Amino acid sequence: MKATHIHLIWGTLLISWIVYLGVLLAEPVKSESLLNQTEQQGKQLWQKHNCQSCHQLFGLGGYLGPDLTSIQNKIPNLDAFQILVNTGNQTMPAYNLTPQEADALYQFLLAQNRPGPITPLNHKADLNGWISKK
């Protein structure tokens, strides 16, 4: 293969990477995906305690614990959440969060569900392999 052709294709691919990243960064923020101050604090706590080691958000994280994207279906209120994170269970350690911290973390998790859950139940598969909402 000619060196000039290789340079040209390689350069084009590199530029494509930059352009694709630029397009993504330029996307306007969707209101339902924007976190408020409390939710952002909750996100920092999620990172600080490495919750993603056992739990997932939108499928990203570890699989020892349940996915917490739709937390309100599993832990319906803040009180129950606070008891769970502060006492732990057989597999989960106790985290001793203050009431404010527990609230921030819970608000952050609730915010994950704002754009709407995507599950096999509310989707149908098309013949071309694509999925669409029922």
Next chain:
Amino acid sequence: MQKSLGKLYLIFGLFCLILTLFFGVMAAHSYIIPGFWKDLLGFQQLRPIHASSALFWILVSANGLVIHFQTKSRNKWIDNFALALLAIAYVSMIIAYVKQDFGGREYWEAGWPFSSLVLAAFVLLFINGLRFFIGTKPRKVYHWMWLSGSSFLVLCMAENFLWLIPGIHADTVKDLTLQWKANGAFVGAWNQLIYGVSFQLMEKIGGKDAVVESKTAYGMFFLGLFNLIFNWGHHVYLVPTYAYVKFIGYTVSMTEWIFFIRIFTDWKKSLPAELFKLRKQEGTYWFLVASETWIMLNMGLAILMSIPAINLYTHGTHITVAHSMGATIGINSMILLGGIWFMAFGNKPMSKWNRFWFWLSQSSLLVLWLSLLMAGIIKSIWNSEGQKHAFAFMMQQSGIAFKLFAWSGSLLMLALGAIGIQLLLKLIKTEPKLN
């Protein structure tokens, strides 16, 4: 005698391999013994120690082999400084995990200052790689692969820091999309380094010289690079992200059928009777054949998982873990071990014991892979039924799969550990030959 600059990298890499095997087995036991080591070293510590050790094994060893094969134009001090940065980053990350000092992201959980050391090391390795590339003519396909790998390691690692920008941190959808993009492409970048090593090895052990020079090799290289840049979208079908990202991800992922068919035909060619007779003693050959077999199995699985209608059920299950373990152990680690074996033992025949460890590693990996698929299928069914039973009940139903996973993982640790320790001792005691 000119010394191999890659030797220290490989000693460090093998050390990380032994640690990742040990901590992986410990983490796997958390699935069958609830609360295993919870108060000493819980799963939230074991998982990042295992994952970071695996990342360092792959990244450091891949760079070590590339450095070993790039015998000219590299600045020794730059390579040594990059290695020192990587070693400091690794040790400090492990200390942070043990102290539960988190704050980073998936795979880089120890906070951005630690990962910034890794980025600095990648920049240095890229500079040295570029020096080699400029000073090398005629260039072969694996030279391009190495340049692409080291460039994209820098770009994707830098992309991994974008969440520090407040506007991105506050935007769930953009942040998640960029995180999958950076992680997905990062794997593609290290694959470029490793597949480049595999091409170099094929050329050295003979039999595939023509393949390395062919137009098809370049075609496959560019297709790989194209997939690195665009196919990560198949990770985000279930993230409420931009529709075009999903569409591009799906379309580009389907081009992997070309790889799949090509690899299948190549694999069949690599096993004819006469070649088998000629090479059956050589370790490197067997590690490469193993990697090709695992490429086929994993690519088949990856392509199926890239179809949104299937991904809807498999996303967030152990099927994803089967794919990532199959790829990192079956493909990446086999090529890396093949490369290090070639450095340490050349074409010397494999001993009876080593053949035993090799086959034990392959069979235990197969059981591990299948057990993860089994656990994934159980969770997929649970998801498709609307999660009507409790999570704990579903995990209990997966008990046999997790037992198989932990037991086969223990055997895999023994087998790869035995191979890894031998290579480590050989590299420490002797100076590997250059070329």
